[in-house]
Amino acid sequence: MRTNSASLSSPTATTAQSVTVPGEVPGAEIRGLKVVFQTPAGPMPAVNDVDLDLPLGTITGLVGESGSGKSTLALAMMNAVPKPGHIAAGSIRLPSVTDMTRLQGKALRLARGTALGYVFQASQNSLNPLKRIGAQLLDLGRAHGMEDKGALLRHARELCERMGLDPVRTLSAYQHELSGGMRQRVGIVFALILNPSVLVLDEPTTALDMISQRTVLDIIRYVQRERHLATLIITHDIAIVADLADYLVVMYGGRVVEKGPTRHVLQRAAHPYTEGLIAAIPRISGDIDRAQPLPGRPPDLLSIPRQGCVFRERCAFAIDQCSVQTPGLMPVRVTRRHDALEEDSALLDGQVAACHVRAPAPSAKVST
Amino acid sequence: MSPDSPPSVKVTTGSGKARWARLGRRLGARVLTGVVMVLAVATLTFFLVHSMPGNPIQTEYQTLIARGVSPSLAAQQVAGMYGFVSSKPLIDQYGQYMWHLLQFNLGKSITASGEPVVHLVLSAAPWTIIPVLSGLIVSFLLGVSLGAVAAVRRTNRLGKVLSVSGSLFHGVPQFVWAVMLAYLFTTLLPIFPFGSPYNILDTPGWNGPFILSLVYSAILPVLAYALSSYGGWLLTMRSSVVTVLGDDFVLAAELRGLRPLTQLRYVARNAFLPLFTTLLLSVGFMFGGSIFIEEVFDYPGLGYQLVNAVNARDYPLMSGDFLFITVAVIAANILADFLYTFIDPRVRKAA
Ligand SMILES: Nc1ncnc2c1ncn2[C@@H]1O[C@H](COP(=O)(O)OP(=O)(O)O)[C@@H](O)[C@H]1O
Ligand code: SF4
Ligand SMILES: [Mg+2]
Numbered sequence: 001m002r003t004n005s006a007s008l009s010s011p012t013a014t015t016a017q018s019v020t021v022p023g024e025v026p027g028a029e030i031r032g033l034k035v036v037f038q039t040p041a042g043p044m045p046a047v048n049d050v051d052l053d054l055p056l057g058t059i060t061g062l063v064g065e066s067g068s069g070k071s072t073l074a075l076a077m078m079n080a081v082p083k084p085g086h087i088a089a090g091s092i093r094l095p096s097v098t099d100m101t102r103l104q105g106k107a108l109r110l111a112r113g114t115a116l117g118y119v120f121q122a123s124q125n126s127l128n129p130l131k132r133i134g135a136q137l138l139d140l141g142r143a144h145g146m147e148d149k150g151a152l153l154r155h156a157r158e159l160c161e162r163m164g165l166d167p168v169r170t171l172s173a174y175q176h177e178l179s180g181g182m183r184q185r186v187g188i189v190f191a192l193i194l195n196p197s198v199l200v201l202d203e204p205t206t207a208l209d210m211i212s213q214r215t216v217l218d219i220i221r222y223v224q225r226e227r228h229l230a231t232l233i234i235t236h237d238i239a240i241v242a243d244l245a246d247y248l249v250v251m252y253g254g255r256v257v258e259k260g261p262t263r264h265v266l267q268r269a270a271h272p273y274t275e276g277l278i279a280a281i282p283r284i285s286g287d288i289d290r291a292q293p294l295p296g297r298p299p300d301l302l303s304i305p306r307q308g309c310v311f312r313e314r315c316a317f318a319i320d321q322c323s324v325q326t327p328g329l330m331p332v333r334v335t336r337r338h339d340a341l342e343e344d345s346a347l348l349d350g351q352v353a354a355c356h357v358r359a360p361a362p363s364a365k366v367s368t
Numbered sequence: 369m370s371p372d373s374p375p376s377v378k379v380t381t382g383s384g385k386a387r388w389a390r391l392g393r394r395l396g397a398r399v400l401t402g403v404v405m406v407l408a409v410a411t412l413t414f415f416l417v418h419s420m421p422g423n424p425i426q427t428e429y430q431t432l433i434a435r436g437v438s439p440s441l442a443a444q445q446v447a448g449m450y451g452f453v454s455s456k457p458l459i460d461q462y463g464q465y466m467w468h469l470l471q472f473n474l475g476k477s478i479t480a481s482g483e484p485v486v487h488l489v490l491s492a493a494p495w496t497i498i499p500v501l502s503g504l505i506v507s508f509l510l511g512v513s514l515g516a517v518a519a520v521r522r523t524n525r526l527g528k529v530l531s532v533s534g535s536l537f538h539g540v541p542q543f544v545w546a547v548m549l550a551y552l553f554t555t556l557l558p559i560f561p562f563g564s565p566y567n568i569l570d571t572p573g574w575n576g577p578f579i580l581s582l583v584y585s586a587i588l589p590v591l592a593y594a595l596s597s598y599g600g601w602l603l604t605m606r607s608s609v610v611t612v613l614g615d616d617f618v619l620a621a622e623l624r625g626l627r628p629l630t631q632l633r634y635v636a637r638n639a640f641l642p643l644f645t646t647l648l649l650s651v652g653f654m655f656g657g658s659i660f661i662e663e664v665f666d667y668p669g670l671g672y673q674l675v676n677a678v679n680a681r682d683y684p685l686m687s688g689d690f691l692f693i694t695v696a697v698i699a700a701n702i703l704a705d706f707l708y709t710f711i712d713p714r715v716r717k718a719a
Contacts, residue, residue: 112625
């Protein structure tokens with residue numbers, strides 16, 4: 001299936017693909033995922049050659065500017081890529097589903113919600129405005145064969161309480177009677193009611209005020225711990241996940257350009273794009289005067305380079321190789337230079353980046 | 369806030385009693401505005417009607433002359449009408465008209481020899497209301513269901529054919545439908561009766577043959593109403609469904625794995641909502657159509673009565689017909705507004 005991963009041929013590169021620490025149980029395993037949209041200029045990949053592991057009991061933050069393919073990746077996890085797009089290659093394994101990309105019809109419908117809970121980017125309006133919330137939860141339960149209304153409602157009330165919502169009032173309310181923050185929490189209730197082990201939240205705090213943001217993030221952390229979920233939080237704002245995520249995955253132009261434990265990625269970002277994202281945020285870069293907006297604009301489907309590094313048009317470090325060869329994800333090393341001749345480099349635990357300059361392939365094994 | 373002690377949040381939902389009180393107040397206010405509007409329209413029509421060129425006696429006189437009646441005989445016949453035509457100043461007539469109106473007295477018809485206008489209007493009303501409502505219901509049900517199909521199937525042949533049919537039907541005015549149907553099915557292919565709302569050989573009353581002939585004669589007018597509004601319903605429903613299909617909650621329902629039938633119900637109810645108001649508001653439009661349709665099918669309804677009243681300058685009857693139509697439209701408006709609060713929870717709060 002790895003038709004587009006020419007750079008993965010070396011054994012070093014392949015082992016470096018996985019961020020999973022030994023002993024962690026995979027919640028979701030995405031391999032070689034490619035999502036293509038039909039455009040007037042032909043098929044264009046919005047997600048390309050993505051490998052991603054979401055271990056149970058961890059939170060992964062997926063960051064990148066808008067248009068990098070984050071939502072498309074999340075929708076692909078539900079096998080719900082909107083037309084004119086489709087999953088062109090790859091597999092998505094969930095604890096209860098061998099390969100989400102191969103499901104269709106009723107099996108797919110039943111897997112949605114049960115195998116993977118999804119909190120929508122526009123969760124503000126993810127409910128039928130004409131129906132009470134409790135009644136919609138019952139619709140959801142019924143759709144997945146949960147005939148025991150009582151048990152379902154008990155679970156719903158308990159979840160509401162966990163979210164800090166008044167259960168009775170919330171379940172008998174209509175969507176418009178809830179504030180933005182409450183709606184988002186109700187969105188999480190809907191995502192968790194069928195007990196999935198994987199939870200995907202697309203921009204869960206966008207459009208919320210600061211206090212609601214805080215509350216929602218706290219709740220995510222809290223249910224995550226309680227339910228031992230594999231959580232993926234998608235955001236264009238790296239600051240949102242800086243404290244929350246165990247792992248960071250950085251996407252650009254449909255590709256994963258860097259990933260690794262949050263601490264490492266934030267402290268020693270290897271990829272120039274990750275550096276740029278971090279530098280753009282005052283809270284993390286530390287100094288509001290030094291916060292630098294990332295120059296240039298993210299590519300859209302039509303302007304993503306087909307060959308070479310996707311970031312090269314905005315990259316200050318680009319070399320000739322960058323325009324001909326697509327960099328693969330390689331282990332990131334920290335190098336301390338003692339003098340001109342002696343180098344001492346150490347592998348940073350599980351951190352990988354796709355950059356010819358910052359994370360070069362071991363020279364002997366480069367395959368062009 | 370600590371994640372272990374989430375804050376309790378209050379949700380505002382209207383309690384039963386307060387809601388009914390609110391609804392009652394709202395309805396009261398709407399009815400009051402409605403009454404004021406009716407009085408305003410009554411005033412307007414009174415002066416408009418009386419400012420029409422010509423007067424009843426002169427018009428009748430000329431009609432008689434045109435029919436070949438000798439001037440002296442015509443003058444003699446017309447003399448009988450003087451008793452019904454007021455010669456007071458217009459402003460005094462207006463005062464009297466409004467005063468009577470408040471007592472539900474619309475005056476006496478000039479042409480129908482002093483018959484109370486209220487009687488005339490009420491006896492004509494069923495001939496309009498029943499076909500109008502039947503046509504409305506038929507076209508609404510047909511247009512709305514096919515519009516939903518046209519929206520869901522909008523990318524394939526069926527959807528496109530339905531949309532085109534909607535545009536075509538919508539483009540044809542009511543009177544063209546009436547003339548076309550009359551020509552096709554009473555002249556070219558004479559399978560329907562013409563010129564009477566029932567078979568004159570049957571004895572009027574609650575008997576089978578009479579009712580059957582009523583229904584039979586009503587088919588063409590009802591069809592004319594239905595065909596003239598079918599296209600509008602189809603197009604409106606189609607665009608409403610397309611809009612709702614693009615709403616976030618529809619995608620959400622799909623991604624949560626709701627049953628296809630449940631998803632359809634969610635979409636249908638949301639798409640139907642804006643049409644519901646239009647349905648009641650279109651009552652006025654249908655009444656307008658009755659003027660042509662009843663003329664073509666010789667149907668003794670309000671439209672037919674109104675045209676004759678205008679031609680004869682029968683001021684009280686004209687005003688009475690206008691007023692009845694106004695009241696019907698305003699009542700439909702209030703009903704729409706009121707019922708809407710029941711089917712859309714979002715306006716309940718604003719109520
Ligand atoms: N339905 C669609 N049709 C065509 N192109 C799309 C569609 N959805 C997304 N795209 C394109 O795919 C790319 C990735 O979009 P998206 O996944 O929404 O990015 P993100 O969530 O990171 O902002 C964008 O260039 C966008 O224009
Ligand atoms: S591969 Fe080249 S262009 Fe891409 S980020 Fe690294 S240096 Fe920049
Ligand atoms: Mg997005």
